[in-house]
Amino acid sequence: METVQDLQRRIEGTEDLGSVVRTMKSLAAVSIRQYDEAARSLAQYEAAVRMGLGFVLRDWPFPPVEKATAAKPLALLIGSDQGMCGKLNEEVHEVGRTSIEAMADDPSKRIYIVMGERMAAQFIDTADQPEKIFTLPSSVGGIGGAVSQVLSTVNEIREQRNITAFHVFHAQQGAQQATEPRHAMLWPIRQALLEEMRERQRERRDSKSRSLPYYSMDRGALFSELVGHFLFGSLFRALAASLAAENAARLAAMQGAEKNIDNQLDELRALYRQRRQMNITEELLDIVSGFTALEQQS
Numbered sequence: 001m002e003t004v005q006d007l008q009r010r011i012e013g014t015e016d017l018g019s020v021v022r023t024m025k026s027l028a029a030v031s032i033r034q035y036d037e038a039a040r041s042l043a044q045y046e047a048a049v050r051m052g053l054g055f056v057l058r059d060w061p062f063p064p065v066e067k068a069t070a071a072k073p074l075a076l077l078i079g080s081d082q083g084m085c086g087k088l089n090e091e092v093h094e095v096g097r098t099s100i101e102a103m104a105d106d107p108s109k110r111i112y113i114v115m116g117e118r119m120a121a122q123f124i125d126t127a128d129q130p131e132k133i134f135t136l137p138s139s140v141g142g143i144g145g146a147v148s149q150v151l152s153t154v155n156e157i158r159e160q161r162n163i164t165a166f167h168v169f170h171a172q173q174g175a176q177q178a179t180e181p182r183h184a185m186l187w188p189i190r191q192a193l194l195e196e197m198r199e200r201q202r203e204r205r206d207s208k209s210r211s212l213p214y215y216s217m218d219r220g221a222l223f224s225e226l227v228g229h230f231l232f233g234s235l236f237r238a239l240a241a242s243l244a245a246e247n248a249a250r251l252a253a254m255q256g257a258e259k260n261i262d263n264q265l266d267e268l269r270a271l272y273r274q275r276r277q278m279n280i281t282e283e284l285l286d287i288v289s290g291f292t293a294l295e296q297q298s
Contacts, residue, residue, distance in 0.1 A: 004279060007272040014268060018261040024084075025254040028247040032173075035244035038140045039237050046233045052226045054197035056219055074111045074163040075100045076150065076235075078170035078242040079119025081136045085249035088171045088179050093122040095181040096169035103165075111161060113153060115146070115239070131157065136243065143243075147235045151228070168235065170242035171249075179245040186234050189227065 002010075077096045079089040096112075104110045113132040114120050120133045132153050137146045154166055166187040174180035215222055 028251040031247040039240040054201035057198040058201045079116035171245035
């Protein structure tokens with residue numbers, strides 16, 4: 001049976017653990033807001049890129065867009081470097097591999113790159129192994145550099161392996177649960193999206209606006225440059241959303257842990273009071289018994 005001192009030590013240890021959990025909970029909440037704001041900050045940048053693409057394509061009867069085929073897809077799976085984020089990595093990995101295997105039956109034609117050590121661990125017992133493993137940025141300031149590294153690797157693989165499409169699988173914050181997996185094909189850009197950009201620029205021209213854009217460089221080179229910026233913005237947003245989702249999952253886990261710790265503290269404190277009352281009762285009985293014995297002797 002635990003003594004009062006043992007229970008006191010357990011209570012103190014549980015309170016210390018609760019303090020750590022509350023700190024992690026606060027950090028996760030702050031991180032979610034920062035990553036959400038980082039994704040929203042791209043709005044003007046992406047609008048400018050879309051406007052540029054629409055203007056370049058405005059007078060092209062057939063946009064120079066490659067058709068997506070399932071012959072040799074490249075998939076980027078974004079997970080986490082740290083734990084305590086629920087089944088985020090497992091769910092994204094499951095959706096990613098199922099989708100890519102449906103596109104390419106031959107394992108030699110399936111190419112994966114991953115972000116996050118925990119995501120890389122999902123491939124240990126599989127036939128497919130990632131070509132490259134990237135470390136996730138630890139703050140908002142590192143997202144841009146991480147995206148540039150990934151796109152550089154994607155371009156190298158595209159030139160060397162003749163990939164036909166670039167897919168991204170990542171987690172995002174869900175309505176019914178903390179996170180849910182999401183799939184987006186970043187390249188080739190969807191024909192419908194390019195048509196939408198072009199139509200907006202045609203409407204702008206028809207409205208006789210005085211602020212029409214102008215360019216003097218080669219149209220094909222400009223289009224390729226704008227596509228690069230479009231991919232950068234899309235991948236930046238996907239990575240920011242994944243990092244926000246990771247922290248949302250961690251926040252949910254910490255909330256559950258905090259509730260369990262509070263319940264355990266209530267039980268320990270109740271047991272501590274009960275045990276302390278028993279000790280006091282035993283001491284009082286000893287005093288009464290001793291006094292009675294002395295009284296009988298005298």
